Amino acid sequence: MKHVLIIHTGGTISMLENKDTGEVNSAEMHPLTEVTDQLKNYANIDEHIIFDLPSPQITPGHMLEIARKISEVIDEYDGIVVTHGTDTLEETAYFLDLVLDTNKPVILTGAMRSSNEIGSDALYNLISSLRVTTDDEARNKGVLVVMNDEIHTAESVTKTSTSNVATFQSPQFGPIGMVTKDSIIFHRTVLTRHSQSVLEKLSKDVFLLKAYAGMDEHLINAIIDARPDGLVIEGLGQGNLPKTTVQPLQRLIKENIPVVLVSRCYQGVVQPTYGYDGGGKQLKEMGIIFSRGLSGPKARIRLLVALETTQNLNEIKNLFEKYD
Ligand code: ASP
Numbered sequence: 536m537k538h539v540l541i542i543h544t545g546g547t548i549s550m551l552e553n554k555d556t557g558e559v560n561s562a563e564m565h566p567l568t569e570v571t572d573q574l575k576n577y578a579n580i581d582e583h584i585i586f587d588l589p590s591p592q593i594t595p596g597h598m599l600e601i602a603r604k605i606s607e608v609i610d611e612y613d614g615i616v617v618t619h620g621t622d623t624l625e626e627t628a629y630f631l632d633l634v635l636d637t638n639k640p641v642i643l644t645g646a647m648r649s650s651n652e653i654g655s656d657a658l659y660n661l662i663s664s665l666r667v668t669t670d671d672e673a674r675n676k677g678v679l680v681v682m683n684d685e686i687h688t689a690e691s692v693t694k695t696s697t698s699n700v701a702t703f704q705s706p707q708f709g710p711i712g713m714v715t716k717d718s719i720i721f722h723r724t725v726l727t728r729h730s731q732s733v734l735e736k737l738s739k740d741v742f743l744l745k746a747y748a749g750m751d752e753h754l755i756n757a758i759i760d761a762r763p764d765g766l767v768i769e770g771l772g773q774g775n776l777p778k779t780t781v782q783p784l785q786r787l788i789k790e791n792i793p794v795v796l797v798s799r800c801y802q803g804v805v806q807p808t809y810g811y812d813g814g815g816k817q818l819k820e821m822g823i824i825f826s827r828g829l830s831g832p833k834a835r836i837r838l839l840v841a842l843e844t845t846q847n848l849n850e851i852k853n854l855f856e857k858y859d
Contacts, residue, residue, distance in 0.1 A: 537613035537669040539578040541661070542604060543567065544597070544627075545588040546620025548646035548657045559649050561587050566650035567618065570658055577665040578613075590620025590627075590645075595737045595839055598630040605635060606733045614640035614668035618661065621645040621694055621702065624680065628689035629833045632678035633840050634733050640673035643680045643689070647700045656683065656700045663714045670719040676711065677728050686712035688725055693801070693830055706801045707828060729837070729854070739764035739842040743835045745799055746770050746777065755783035763787075765838045767795045769831040770818075774798055774805030778812035781821070788822045793842075793851050795824045797834045804828045822848065826855040 543549055543565060551562040565584055574580050585604055586597060605615050619627055628643045635641060644664040646657035664681040667673050678689040682703045691705035705711075712721035742758045746768055758766060766787060770776050774796050776784075787794050796818060798805050804827050807819035819825060826834045834855070841854050 537578045538611070539580055539614050539616060539665060539668050540608060540612045541567075541574075541580060541582045541616045541618065541665075542601065543582065543584045543618045544586050544590075544593065544601065544620070546590050546618065546622075546624070546645050547649050548618045548620075548644070548660070549587060550589075550649040552649050552652045554651075559652075561589075567657065567661060570661075573658070574662065574665060577662060578669050580665075581612075588620070590623040593620065593623050593627060595630065595836070598627050598836075599634075599734065599737050601627065602631055602634050602733050605631065605637075605641060609635075609637050609639060612639070614642070614673070616661070616664045616668055617641070617643045619643050619645050621647060621682075623832075625689070625692050625694060625703075625830075626832050626836055628678050628680050628692065630836050630840070632689035633729055633837065635678065636733070638675045640668045640670075640676070641678045642668050642673070643678065644682055647698060647702060654700075666714060667712075667719050672712075672719065672721050676721075676725045679711070681714065684714045685710040686714065686719075686721070690728075690829070690833065734840065734843050737839055737843065739839055741765040741767065741835050741838045741842070743767045743831050744769070745831065746780070748777070750777045751779045752783045755780055755787075759783060759786060763792060764842050765793045765795065767797065767826075767831055767834045767838060769799040770796045770805060770815075772798065772800060773803070773808045774815035774818065774825060775809055776813045776818060781813055781817070784818075784823065785821055788848075791846070791848060793824055793838060793848055794822075795826050795834050795838055795851075795855060797826045797829055797831050799831070801830070824848075824852045824855050829855075
């Protein structure tokens with residue numbers, strides 16, 4: 536039997552519903568440790584509770600701690616499962632994908648319904664994750680997210696529904712595989728990844744903004760006043776912004792602060808198509824970095840990680856624009 540470490544970080548998968556009030560909250564005793572016996576049918580399990588946090592409280596610092604723990608112990612295990620709140624699960628998954636240097640499976644999972652709720656997906660998702668972790672084909676695919684019978688790459692997955700158990704989707708390319716009653720089926724593989732080794736620290740401040748019709752310079756000026764190390768903007772369509780944002784963005788670039796553009800559309804990539812004021816062509820010529828296909832939150836994680844090793848705008852541009 537394979538040897539798997541389960542690292543619990545908190546989230547609904549680690550919570551219980553109060554039957555009187557309906558409130559879902561952290562439990563005194565971690566509900567999943569009660570089911571360890573059932574898990575032993577799938578692998579030899581060790582468990583480690585690294586935190587018990589709802590995922591809106593997870594910071595990049597916590598992500599770094601999880602990465603450090605995994606790097607420390609990965610040689611002793613065939614794979615790792617991380618349980619996590621679903622709200623920011625995709626950011627932690629992508630962070631780990633960027634910084635972990637291993638070909639062993641590292642799987643993130645969570646639940647939309649806590650362990651004692653009707654139709655809970657907590658134990659089911661945990662068992663599915665163990666099954667994927669112990670499958671030889673799960674190696675060499677980077678960090679994966681397993682929820683609701685689907686396997687997604689860390690780079691492509693996003694939470695799409697506030698409450699549906701089928702919340703995790705990969706809007707660009709779909710899941711990489713599926714979990715059935717008797718097998719794990721991968722239908723495609725991962726061609727490109729962006730790994731680098733585990734970082735010592737995460738010390739930079741990167742802001743994330745979403746563009747909207749009529750956006751003016753105020754928010755960007757407020758960010759400039761906060762002295763950011765980088766800015767990610769979810770732009771409009773193929774990568775355009777209201778023209779009122781151009782001048783403050785020019786100020787940032789002049790100060791050598793990277794500005795990364797993604798689209799607020801959840802499919803497609805940004806490209807310098809339009810030549811009007813605020814159009815993608817003008818933004819690109821100004822030095823705004825176009826990110827290939829990442830969501831805003833993931834581009835922010837990528838920039839946070841990149842800024843620990845370089846502040847050179849050209850190097851950062853290459854990291855976002857070249858995929859090899
Ligand atoms: N709010 C919860 C969290 O992210 C939701 C969940 O885990 O599904 O911690």
